[in-house]
Amino acid sequence: MAGYAFDFDDSTAYERAMGRWSRAVAPVFLRWLAPPANARWLDVGCGTGILAHTLLELCSPAAVVGIDSAAPQVAQASRGPAAGRASFEVGDACTLPFPDASFDVVASALVINFIPERRRALAEMRRVARAGGAVAAYVWDFAEELSPSGPLRRAMRRFGAQVPPIPGTAESRPEALRALFQEAGLERIETRIIEVCLAYEDFEDFWKAQTPGYAPTTKVIASMTESDRARLVRNVRDQLPAAPGGVIEYFARANAVKARALDQAFLIRPTTNSRTTAPTVDVTIEPISPPAVIPSTPNRKPPTRAPTIPTTMLPTTPNPFPFMMSPASQPARAPMARKMIRLVMSMMASRPISS
Numbered sequence: 001m002a003g004y005a006f007d008f009d010d011s012t013a014y015e016r017a018m019g020r021w022s023r024a025v026a027p028v029f030l031r032w033l034a035p036p037a038n039a040r041w042l043d044v045g046c047g048t049g050i051l052a053h054t055l056l057e058l059c060s061p062a063a064v065v066g067i068d069s070a071a072p073q074v075a076q077a078s079r080g081p082a083a084g085r086a087s088f089e090v091g092d093a094c095t096l097p098f099p100d101a102s103f104d105v106v107a108s109a110l111v112i113n114f115i116p117e118r119r120r121a122l123a124e125m126r127r128v129a130r131a132g133g134a135v136a137a138y139v140w141d142f143a144e145e146l147s148p149s150g151p152l153r154r155a156m157r158r159f160g161a162q163v164p165p166i167p168g169t170a171e172s173r174p175e176a177l178r179a180l181f182q183e184a185g186l187e188r189i190e191t192r193i194i195e196v197c198l199a200y201e202d203f204e205d206f207w208k209a210q211t212p213g214y215a216p217t218t219k220v221i222a223s224m225t226e227s228d229r230a231r232l233v234r235n236v237r238d239q240l241p242a243a244p245g246g247v248i249e250y251f252a253r254a255n256a257v258k259a260r261a262l263d264q265a266f267l268i269r270p271t272t273n274s275r276t277t278a279p280t281v282d283v284t285i286e287p288i289s290p291p292a293v294i295p296s297t298p299n300r301k302p303p304t305r306a307p308t309i310p311t312t313m314l315p316t317t318p319n320p321f322p323f324m325m326s327p328a329s330q331p332a333r334a335p336m337a338r339k340m341i342r343l344v345m346s347m348m349a350s351r352p353i354s355s
C-alpha cells in the first residue's frame, strides 16, 4: 500500500499516542536488562527521550546519549525531563556517529522494525558497544497485532477498510529478533515478552490518542466518507467495551531482546620474518568471522586490519598454528598471544611433536 509511510515529525502527537505506552514498557525492560550502574548508554531512535529519561531515573548511568533521525523528536527530548542529564542529537541508526566500543549499553526502544536496513543498524549498535557490553531492544508485537494501535487496526480490518502494513511486522516476533541479533554477531541472546495494560479516560480520549497525524491508519480514516467513518467508530467502540465510568482499557505486547557484544574470534598466524638476521616470528591477528554486515559508514574509517606484532628472539620452528582466541581487545591481548606462542614454542623445543 503505497503512500502510507510513518514519519515521526509530530512529537506532540507521538507523545499523545505512544508516550503513555512507551513509558509503561521502558521500566520493565530496564529491570530485565539489569544494567550496571555508571554505564555509558546510547539510546538509538530515542524519540522524545522516554527510555533515556526512564533509565536516568532507574539505572544511575554515567552518561546518556540519545540519537534519532527525526529532528522534532530530538528537539522534544532535548527540552523534556531528561534535558541537561542526557544529550540528544539527530542521526541515523545505520551510520552512528560514534567511535567503536564507546558505550557500555546500546539500547533501542520501539524502533528497529521501522528501520529498513535493520541489519546494518544492528551492526552499528554492536560496533559502538564495548566488548562485554549490552545491546538490547524491544518492538511492539505487530505480527500478532498487539501494539497499542492493535484494537483500531483489527476493527478497521473487520470493517473491510485498508489497513496499511507496518514496516518490519514479521521481524517483530521474538524468534526474528533473536535471529537479527545472531546475524549481527551478538552473543548470549535472550528474549522476553513484556505486556502492559493501560486505561484511557473514555472513548474520545482513546480515539484522539490513537489517530495521530503521523500514523498511516489515520490517513486511511481521513480518506473515508463521513458515514463510513461513523460506522468504523461504532465498530471500534463495539470491540472496546467501556468499563463502568467509560474507561477504555486494553493491553499491548512488546517483544524484547538483549545480548552481549563479545569480541569476535581471531586467527593468530605466526609468520617467519626472514628480513632480520636473528630468527624471529611475527604474529598476524586476523578476524575469523567478520560481522554479518560491515557497514560502510561515511563518518568513520573502515575496520583496520590487525597489525603485525613482531615477536623477537623466538626460535623459528615449524608452524604449530593457527589457533583461535577471543580477545577482549586486540592490542590488550597481544602480549597474551605472544605468551601463548612462547609457551607452545618452548613445549615444542623440549618435546618434538610426533607425526
Ligand SMILES: C[S@@+](CC[C@H](N)C(=O)[O-])C[C@H]1O[C@@H](n2cnc3c(N)ncnc32)[C@H](O)[C@@H]1O
Binding pocket: 008, 018, 022, 044, 045, 046, 047, 048, 049, 050, 051, 067, 068, 069, 070, 073, 091, 092, 093, 094, 108, 109, 110, 111, 114, 115
Ligand atoms: C516509535 S518511535 C520510538 C521512540 C522512543 N524510542 C520511544 O520508546 O518512545 C520510533 C523512533 O525511531 C526513529 N527512527 C526511525 N528510523 C530511524 C533511524 N534509521 N535512525 C534513527 N532513528 C530512527 C523515529 O524518528 C522515531 O522517533
